[in-house]
Amino acid sequence: DGGITQSPKYLFRKEGQNVTLSCEQNLNHDAMYWYRQDPGQGLRLIYYSQIVNDFQKGDIAEGYSVSREKKESFPLTVTSAQKNPTAFYLCASSKSPGQGAYRVNSPLHFGNGTRLTVT
Amino acid sequence: EDKVVQSPLSLVVHEGDTVTLNCSYEVTNFRSLLWYKQEKKAPTFLFMLTSSGIEKKSGRLSSILDKKELSSILNITATQTGDSAIYLCAVEDPYYSGGGADGLTFGKGTHLIIQP
Numbered sequence: 592d593g594g595i596t597q598s599p600k601y602l603f604r605k606e607g608q609n610v611t612l613s614c615e616q617n618l619n620h621d622a623m624y625w626y627r628q629d630p631g632q633g634l635r636l637i638y639y640s641q642i643v644n645d646f647q648k649g650d651i652a653e654g655y656s657v658s659r660e661k662k663e664s665f666p667l668t669v670t671s672a673q674k675n676p677t678a679f680y681l682c683a684s685s686k687s688p689g690q691g692a693y694r695v696n697s698p699l700h701f702g703n704g705t706r707l708t709v710t
Numbered sequence: 711e712d713k714v715v716q717s718p719l720s721l722v723v724h725e726g727d728t729v730t731l732n733c734s735y736e737v738t739n740f741r742s743l744l745w746y747k748q749e750k751k752a753p754t755f756l757f758m759l760t761s762s763g764i765e766k767k768s769g770r771l772s773s774i775l776d777k778k779e780l781s782s783i784l785n786i787t788a789t790q791t792g793d794s795a796i797y798l799c800a801v802e803d804p805y806y807s808g809g810g811a812d813g814l815t816f817g818k819g820t821h822l823i824i825q826p
Contacts, residue, residue: 633798698755698758
């Protein structure tokens with residue numbers, strides 16, 4: 592079955608350490624996304640990638656970094672510069688949305704998330 | 711900046727009741743409105759609405775878009791405990807760069823609790 596796999600489900604780290612969250616998809620989707628979800632805040636976009644070797648900042652990219660070396664994989668690194676890293680992180684993918692007015696709508700497919708706790 | 715506001719933020723009802731969840735938006739270039747259900751982990755897609763006045767239905771769930779009022783409602787009839795979840799609304803503005811490749815802006819969600 593095709594889907595998105597995030598690992599690990601739970602992650603605990605001490606303050607000051609970088610940590611990398613994994614996201615793998617076998618849906619053959621071009622676009623991948625990282626969202627952060629805090630209680631009462633909804634989903635906020637961290638980074639997204641429309642194609643291999645290219646990615647763009649979302650609304651809250653500070654303190655995070657990503658790479659897109661393969662179509663299937665879009666790992667997120669939470670760096671020590673992120674001031675409030677404890678959150679639930681969701682990875683998502685979609686078919687290539689196209690450009691501008693010719694974008695093709697495609698619902699996002701989400702992974703099961705990683706809950707990161709930094710103490 | 712695009713905005714999506716959902717109401718209520720939380721709702722507790724009894725099994726069998728009917729609920730209506732609201733989503734209002736302010737976007738520059740509206741393309742679509744999407745509803746997702748998030749039970750514990752991954753949000754799952756419910757509906758995509760692009761045309762005003764056309765109801766989309768799936769079992770006990772239905773949704774409709776009102777472009778004049780810049781809003782959408784999600785109705786759940788004869789609620790069951792399995793309907794307990796966070797319901798997320800998102801609006802697509804393809805020219806809104808802050809929302810990623812699809813220009814998606816999410817609301818804060820409505821946390822629905824169905825009591826037996």
